Amino acid sequence: MSRGRGAVDPKRVSSELFSLTYGCMVAQLLKDFENPEEVNKQLETMGYNIGVRLIDDFLAHTPSVTRCTTLEEVADILCKQGFKMFLGIVPEIKNWTAAKDEFSLVITENPLAEYVELPPNCQDTLWYSNIICGVIRGALEMVQMDVKCSFVGDTLRGNDSTEIRIKFVKILEDSLPAGED
Amino acid sequence: MAVCIAVLTKDNSPLYIASDPAEDGLKMHFLVHTSIDVIEEKLNSATAANDPRDLYLGQLYPNEDYRIYGYVTNTKIKIVVIESITNPLKDGDARQVFSKVHSGYISLVCNPFYSPGDTITSQPFLNTVTSLMRGKAIA
Numbered sequence: 001m002s003r004g005r006g007a008v009d010p011k012r013v014s015s016e017l018f019s020l021t022y023g024c025m026v027a028q029l030l031k032d033f034e035n036p037e038e039v040n041k042q043l044e045t046m047g048y049n050i051g052v053r054l055i056d057d058f059l060a061h062t063p064s065v066t067r068c069t070t071l072e073e074v075a076d077i078l079c080k081q082g083f084k085m086f087l088g089i090v091p092e093i094k095n096w097t098a099a100k101d102e103f104s105l106v107i108t109e110n111p112l113a114e115y116v117e118l119p120p121n122c123q124d125t126l127w128y129s130n131i132i133c134g135v136i137r138g139a140l141e142m143v144q145m146d147v148k149c150s151f152v153g154d155t156l157r158g159n160d161s162t163e164i165r166i167k168f169v170k171i172l173e174d175s176l177p178a179g180e181d
Numbered sequence: 182m183a184v185c186i187a188v189l190t191k192d193n194s195p196l197y198i199a200s201d202p203a204e205d206g207l208k209m210h211f212l213v214h215t216s217i218d219v220i221e222e223k224l225n226s227a228t229a230a231n232d233p234r235d236l237y238l239g240q241l242y243p244n245e246d247y248r249i250y251g252y253v254t255n256t257k258i259k260i261v262v263i264e265s266i267t268n269p270l271k272d273g274d275a276r277q278v279f280s281k282v283h284s285g286y287i288s289l290v291c292n293p294f295y296s297p298g299d300t301i302t303s304q305p306f307l308n309t310v311t312s313l314m315r316g317k318a319i320a
Contacts, residue, residue, distance in 0.1 A: 016291075023293025030294075115291035117303055 015088070019114045026128060036125035043127070047134020048141075055139040058082055071168050072096075074145070075103055078136070087111055091164075104152070107162040118156050127151040133164060144172040183264045183314045184247070185209040186282060190298060191257030193217050197301040199310055200263075212249060213261050216241050220251045220259055237276055252279040258286065278313055285309040 029039045059065060062081055068074045075093045084090050089111065095104040112129045127133075133149040140147050146169040153159035185200035187209075200209040219241045238251035241261075252260040260282050262275065289295055289306045301307070 020291060020293070023291075027293040115288050117292050117294065117305070119294045 015111050016114070019112060019116075022112050022131075023116055026126075030122065030126070036122035039122075040125075040127050040130050043130035044134040044137075047131035047136075048138035049134075050131070051135040051138020051140075052142050054086070054135060055142045058085060058139070061085065071100060071103070074140070075105075075166070079105065082139070102165065102167040105164040105166060107164070110155070110162050113154075113156055113162075116156060123157060127154060128156050129154070129162070136164070136166065141172065146170050146172050183262055183278065185213065185261075185263040186278075186310050186314060187213040187261045187263075188282070188286065188301065189213075189217065189259040189261070191259075193259070194298075195300075196258075196298075197306075197310070199307075199314065201314060209263060212244070212247065212263055216249050216251060216261050217259070220253065220261075223251070224253065237279060239272070239275075250275050250279070252283070254283060254286075260286075281309060281313055 026039070026043070029042055030036065033039050033042065058081075062085070065077055065081065068077065079091050079093055089107060089109060091105040091107045093103055094106055096102070107129075110129055112131075116128060118126060118128065127150075130151060133151060137147055137149045148167040148169055150165055151163070152165045153161055153163040155162050183201075184204045185198065187198040188196045190196055195213075198210060198213060200206050220238060223238050223241075224236070236253045238253065241249045241251045245266075247263050247265055250262045250264075252262075254260075260279055262278055262282075285306045289301060289303050290297060292303065295303065
């Protein structure tokens with residue numbers, strides 16, 4: 001797909017277009033399902049499907065990334081390289097549990113949620129950026145890590161910060177990718 | 182001091198009208214309504230002398246108590262600002278007010294949950310407009 005203007009890299013789109021597209025998708029999902037909880041699940045599933053494909057792209061473009069031995073390394077690479085590469089942001093890693101198996105990602109500026117205001121009927125139930133949770137879960141599953149990923153706060157909902165909680169469950173051994181069962 | 186700011190759609194239905202509580206709300210509504218005619222007239226005749234992009238229409242018509250300014254966007258969204266003659270806005274200031282309202286409107290429209298044509302209930306937009314109206318009182 002070529003574009004007339006030489007200055008624009010044809011593989012990149014403007015972030016506004018991306019935010020608007022994602023916003024329309026969430027609005028359409030809400031209209032179709034009418035239940036914010038259901039929409040959350042759908043966004044997570046969509047994110048999962050994106051994640052299982054995205055991980056290969058990520059690893060291909062970052063040859064410097066080696067096998068991680070601890071969850072801390074995973075968190076570090078996830079934030080400093082993964083998020084940076086695809087969303088252009090670097091979330092903060094916080095709130096490690098004592099057993100180092102759970103941590104929080106705090107996003108200061110969420111490019112997906114630019115200009116968004118949640119309608120009152122889903123103010124308390126919809127996690128607007130839930131697709132991100134799915135992406136993380138899908139991507140880590142393809143590198144044999146089973147994690148639980150969920151939102152605990154969102155500035156769109158009036159919380160202080162947009163925070164995702166990631167909990168390590170187990171290492172997956174010789175299992176088929178989930179979609180091929 | 183701006184006593185009223187109104188936003189109208191291309192078929193002239195009101196999206197948002199806010200007036201200073203000290204003023205008679207109904208009278209403001211009426212003034213906005215009458216100014217629609219003047220805007221339409223200017224739009225139909227202005228096509229020949231095409232004003233730069235966002236048609237800032239300037240002062241619409243004289244009135245003994247108020248000055249009424251109009252602004253129309255490329256998508257035919259009309260913004261009307263009414264202010265009392267006791268503290269008239271300079272041309273540059275009026276343009277600023279309009280461009281702030283316009284940016285507020287753009288942010289509103291980018292919200293995927295807002296359909297163009299709905300009345301405006303979004304808090305950030307309301308805050309922008311109230312601060313503009315109050316800001317005039319301080320300036």
